[in-house]
Amino acid sequence: MKTVLGALLLFCLNNPAFASDTPIGFRTSTLTDTQNERPLELVVWYPSVSTAAPQLIADTPVFVGALAIPDAPPAAGAHPLVVLSHGFRGNWGNQSWLATALVRQGYIVAAVNHPGTTTRDRNPAAAARLWQRPVDLQRAIDAVMAQPEHFGSVAKRQIAVIGHSLGGWTALEIAGARFAPERFAQDCSSHPQLSSCSTYAQLNPDSDPASKARLLGDLSDSRVTAIVSLDLGLSRGLTDKSLATLPVPTLVIAAGAPSEDLPAQLESADLARRLPPSTSRYVEIKDASHFSFLSMCKPGAIALLEEDAPGDGVICRDGDNARPRATIQLQIASLINAFLTQSFATEKG
Numbered sequence: 001m002k003t004v005l006g007a008l009l010l011f012c013l014n015n016p017a018f019a020s021d022t023p024i025g026f027r028t029s030t031l032t033d034t035q036n037e038r039p040l041e042l043v044v045w046y047p048s049v050s051t052a053a054p055q056l057i058a059d060t061p062v063f064v065g066a067l068a069i070p071d072a073p074p075a076a077g078a079h080p081l082v083v084l085s086h087g088f089r090g091n092w093g094n095q096s097w098l099a100t101a102l103v104r105q106g107y108i109v110a111a112v113n114h115p116g117t118t119t120r121d122r123n124p125a126a127a128a129r130l131w132q133r134p135v136d137l138q139r140a141i142d143a144v145m146a147q148p149e150h151f152g153s154v155a156k157r158q159i160a161v162i163g164h165s166l167g168g169w170t171a172l173e174i175a176g177a178r179f180a181p182e183r184f185a186q187d188c189s190s191h192p193q194l195s196s197c198s199t200y201a202q203l204n205p206d207s208d209p210a211s212k213a214r215l216l217g218d219l220s221d222s223r224v225t226a227i228v229s230l231d232l233g234l235s236r237g238l239t240d241k242s243l244a245t246l247p248v249p250t251l252v253i254a255a256g257a258p259s260e261d262l263p264a265q266l267e268s269a270d271l272a273r274r275l276p277p278s279t280s281r282y283v284e285i286k287d288a289s290h291f292s293f294l295s296m297c298k299p300g301a302i303a304l305l306e307e308d309a310p311g312d313g314v315i316c317r318d319g320d321n322a323r324p325r326a327t328i329q330l331q332i333a334s335l336i337n338a339f340l341t342q343s344f345a346t347e348k349g
Contacts, residue, residue: 168232
């Protein structure tokens with residue numbers, strides 16, 4: 001435990017994106033939706049004025065948590081809003097490190113557990129409704145904007161979505177990208193080794209004609225003015241036309257460590273090549289793996305993961321000869337903050 005706390009302290013002290021005296025508030029709630037019958041777990045981190053002692057949030061036997069103050073009063077003023085979307089089999093806690101880093105820079109950060117594709121909910125029927133993932137994020141935006149007394153006010157035209165893995169696809173969809181299942185199926189016949197293909201088969205969104213029709217439609221939200229993709233999957237099913245005309249600035253960050261099932265050149269780099277060059281940026285982090293975007297692992301976490309499910313220890317491994325995950329995440333947080341600062345400044349201008 002001392003090793004974990006020491007690494008966390010060193011991470012915070014040496015990371016300008018994380019170093020701040022801003023108290024961080026944290027609230028959880030469940031959004032009900034009678035129309036879709038899809039309860040949604042929502043969590044929000046936000047700048048606060050509380051002097052109460054913070055508690056560890058999203059701390060597990062595997063992952064290091066992040067400090068925040070439950071139900072703290074929000075700070076005054078308007079703040080940019082970032083909404084996080086987790087990957088397949090992930091959960092809202094996976095990017096708690098990034099959430100707290102951004103709050104220290106003045107952002108409100110919300111995250112959801114997408115039903116059917118989370119660590120805690122693998123319901124096949126919910127997973128097949130892939131089109132509802134962008135809708136989940138729209139509902140999160142609605143909820144945060146409707147409760148300034150809990151989270152603070154949201155700054156005008158300053159809403160971003162950041163997604164990891166399948167969450168990256170979700171971010172592209174809410175920004176205006178369009179998915180073509182037939183294109184994706186054809187591509188998978190040429191690249192069957194890609195994890196995107198096996199994930200799509202598990203989700204099975206083509207099983208329900210109504211869901212497939214919704215997946216083909218426009219799932220964008222004009223309130224979103226910037227997006228960030230973190231080593232996304234399913235990008236090869238997005239149409240060239242929708243990407244070439246994507247109306248919001250986009251930062252694509254790829255894991256550069258060699259990977260057979262999620263190679264940067266066939267996913268993130270391929271996506272970046274099809275985006276408008278004037279409003280997009282591509283960064284490949286050579287020593288990052290797909291799982292470097294998850295929270296730092298505790299000592300002994302690999303053994304725990306392997307005991308539970310052999311092979312899952314990869315979650316705690318970065319690239320060969322990699323820097324510490326804390327250092328990689330310092331770079332990621334700094335890239336994101338700089339990108340959003342520039343994007344929102346353009347919106348104001």
